[in-house]
Amino acid sequence: MMRRAIIVDDEPPARASLRVLLAGDPQVELVAECGSGAEAIAAIRAQRPDLLFLDVQMPEVDGFDVLEQLGADAPPAIVFVTAYDQHALRAFDAGALDYLLKPYTDNRFALALARAKEKAARAGTPALPDRLVVKSGRQLHVVPLADIDWIESADYCVDLHVGPRTHSLRRSMAAVEGELEPAGFCRIHRTAIVNLARVRALGAGEDGELEVVLMDGQRLPTSRRHRAALEARLGSRAG
Numbered sequence: 001m002m003r004r005a006i007i008v009d010d011e012p013p014a015r016a017s018l019r020v021l022l023a024g025d026p027q028v029e030l031v032a033e034c035g036s037g038a039e040a041i042a043a044i045r046a047q048r049p050d051l052l053f054l055d056v057q058m059p060e061v062d063g064f065d066v067l068e069q070l071g072a073d074a075p076p077a078i079v080f081v082t083a084y085d086q087h088a089l090r091a092f093d094a095g096a097l098d099y100l101l102k103p104y105t106d107n108r109f110a111l112a113l114a115r116a117k118e119k120a121a122r123a124g125t126p127a128l129p130d131r132l133v134v135k136s137g138r139q140l141h142v143v144p145l146a147d148i149d150w151i152e153s154a155d156y157c158v159d160l161h162v163g164p165r166t167h168s169l170r171r172s173m174a175a176v177e178g179e180l181e182p183a184g185f186c187r188i189h190r191t192a193i194v195n196l197a198r199v200r201a202l203g204a205g206e207d208g209e210l211e212v213v214l215m216d217g218q219r220l221p222t223s224r225r226h227r228a229a230l231e232a233r234l235g236s237r238a239g
Contacts, residue, residue, distance in 0.1 A: 037061025076123030077116035
């Protein structure tokens with residue numbers, strides 16, 4: 001995946017050095033070079049880069065001012081590049097991932113770049129849900145996903161089957177499927193989604209069609225439309 005980068009340094013030779021090093025990585029696209037902090041703030045808000053290589057000491061608006069003014073708009077991976085080692089502690093307090101002290105070697109830069117790309121990748125991956133919140137009267141029930149056996153379509157909502165209990169959630173099957181599929185759930189029928197961790201076996205029903213057998217022995221029919229996806233998901237889990 002391509003990572004978008006911005007260089008911020010008031011010294012042209014320093015920007016040129018960073019530009020050459022970034023050009024050696026085919027996964028990085030340099031989207032802007034800035035010679036001042038004020039210019040950097042505008043460019044970062046416009047370009048939304050993944051990686052930021054930021055000088056500390058610049059006239060009027062320094063590197064710390066840039067991050068303070070950006071606030072939540074700051075890129076996920078920030079590497080300070082400076083000739084002054086006394087700012088390191090403050091840089092990490094400001095959210096910097098790394099602190100490159102000039103002059104740095106190509107190997108040291110490569111290490112900083114690898115760390116920045118890794119952090120940007122983590123920041124771009126949405127966190128998987130681990131629970132659902134269900135409203136019942138005036139109460140809110142927190143239902144851990146790991147406790148759900150299967151989910152059943154019920155008119156304009158869905159029923160969460162959790163052992164002997166059932167919780168109704170006002171959400172469509174399509175919405176629940178999209179949210180929970182990455183968390184280990186699989187649609188097996190127009191009216192059913194199962195927790196793959198609760199599947200004990202696959203068996204044939206009385207009509208010869210495939211059924212899912214849950215840990216508690218309950219059997220749920222599958223449709224031919226969803227069979228291939230189910231078998232592939234279970235096969236990948238068995239791996």
